[in-house]
Amino acid sequence: MTTVHEPAVLATASAEVLSVWPASTAEPRPGDLTVGGVALAEIAGRFDTPVYVLDESEVRRRCQNYRDAFPEAEIHYAAKAFLCRAMAHWVEEEGLGLDVCSAGELELAVAAGFPPDKIVLHGNAKTPHDLKKALSYGVGRIVIDSPSEIARIAAAVGPDGHQKVMVRVVPGISAGGHEKIRTGTEDQKFGLSISDGYAQHAIARILDQPQLELTGLHCHLGSQITDVKPYLSAVRRMVGLMARLREQHGVVLEELDLGGGHGVAYRPGEQTMDLTRLARKVRAELTEACAAAGLTVPRLIIEPGRAIAGPAGIALYRVVSVKHTGGHTFVAVDGGMSDNPRPALYGVRYAPRLVGRRGSTTLAPVTVVGRHCEAGDVVAADVQLPDDVGAGDLIAVPVAGAYHLSMASGYNLVGRPPVAAVRDGRARLLVRRESLEDIRSRDVGL
Ligand SMILES: Cc1ncc(COP(=O)(O)O)c(C=O)c1O
Numbered sequence: 001m002t003t004v005h006e007p008a009v010l011a012t013a014s015a016e017v018l019s020v021w022p023a024s025t026a027e028p029r030p031g032d033l034t035v036g037g038v039a040l041a042e043i044a045g046r047f048d049t050p051v052y053v054l055d056e057s058e059v060r061r062r063c064q065n066y067r068d069a070f071p072e073a074e075i076h077y078a079a080k081a082f083l084c085r086a087m088a089h090w091v092e093e094e095g096l097g098l099d100v101c102s103a104g105e106l107e108l109a110v111a112a113g114f115p116p117d118k119i120v121l122h123g124n125a126k127t128p129h130d131l132k133k134a135l136s137y138g139v140g141r142i143v144i145d146s147p148s149e150i151a152r153i154a155a156a157v158g159p160d161g162h163q164k165v166m167v168r169v170v171p172g173i174s175a176g177g178h179e180k181i182r183t184g185t186e187d188q189k190f191g192l193s194i195s196d197g198y199a200q201h202a203i204a205r206i207l208d209q210p211q212l213e214l215t216g217l218h219c220h221l222g223s224q225i226t227d228v229k230p231y232l233s234a235v236r237r238m239v240g241l242m243a244r245l246r247e248q249h250g251v252v253l254e255e256l257d258l259g260g261g262h263g264v265a266y267r268p269g270e271q272t273m274d275l276t277r278l279a280r281k282v283r284a285e286l287t288e289a290c291a292a293a294g295l296t297v298p299r300l301i302i303e304p305g306r307a308i309a310g311p312a313g314i315a316l317y318r319v320v321s322v323k324h325t326g327g328h329t330f331v332a333v334d335g336g337m338s339d340n341p342r343p344a345l346y347g348v349r350y351a352p353r354l355v356g357r358r359g360s361t362t363l364a365p366v367t368v369v370g371r372h373c374e375a376g377d378v379v380a381a382d383v384q385l386p387d388d389v390g391a392g393d394l395i396a397v398p399v400a401g402a403y404h405l406s407m408a409s410g411y412n413l414v415g416r417p418p419v420a421a422v423r424d425g426r427a428r429l430l431v432r433r434e435s436l437e438d439i440r441s442r443d444v445g446l
């Protein structure tokens, strides 16, 4: 194996290394990393591996950061990033609303006591069941994504009913960390385009439905965006459309939802969205564009998902084997693409760390791989780990709180990992491990 000789100080994590970990992360003894006051090795021992760890204080702190940066806005946590009842509870306590995109997300949130009027329903293909549940719970707003939804919602609401709606508009802006997660452009499935007039046409039809109250426009540019500029372009285009709607229909829309998409650093040194700057620039752009158009400034809504949940989560795996082959060293762990499909989907890179013991100060280039039956089942390609890493060791992957478990699959029937919350020196189970019995119990025929 090729080795890289590093100074002994690398046995403990530097501040730069820990910059992508929750703020509560500490290393009381070299290699013995704690989060929320709990040693990761203790969590692995208690809940077994793989296990996901969520730092409650980090989630709450991130919610508060949004409220501080955007005091004038409504902040809706995008549940698709990660949802469980505790998560719904925390974001609600921190004063956020919720963005859901299925009856499943909606029901879980409502079961956790989330007020339905603070929930927004999204989705490019809302099923009859999604809409039925949304209307029966009384969600705050439904974001219309396709013309056929207009009549469906109006009919379901009934002649005497009332539902607040928004329209998802395609602003024609390309932004996002990977082409598969760019949703502001014309060539993808979400929303209705301004440039071909479909958005304006849908809006005219909504205004004809007395049961539907159009509160505003929505756009979501994409995900893992670290640059402020695309949001400013979106503000200009959305305000431009609002001004045209006032001229054509005499309607003044009260709300502007700019979606989510704020990027985070997955590895030390990577760029992250500067929330304070984003808020300042968006506020200035919105004020200026509205003044130029003679419009009152609409209430701003934003929908962060990743930036709230991502950096608060850690995936904890145990090494099953270390193999040297074809000039590579593969460190194989007991999870992989069934709990984190992101490397396979978008080629993203992570910065895993050996935890639970003091590793060798000599680092070696390795690729951390999963246990699944695909060569693309990579957890972290081309990273440096202590050269004595071996079976039984614990590997922790930071920034694992968003779009890991929410996109987990049943591949190879390994069962989805549990989620443990840490806070003030204590760990508690939020979501239990999916057992073989869970899997077997769905298999009901022969
Ligand atoms: C409509 C909508 N809002 C908010 C989000 C949250 O995005 P992110 O997790 O990148 O903040 C998404 C997902 O990209 C989305 O589709």
Ligand SMILES: N[C@@H](CCCC[NH3+])C(=O)O
Pocket: 080, 181, 223, 224, 342, 402, 403, 407
């Ligand atoms: N799943 C993507 C983000 C998509 C956001 C949802 N619209 C990711 O892991 O980065």
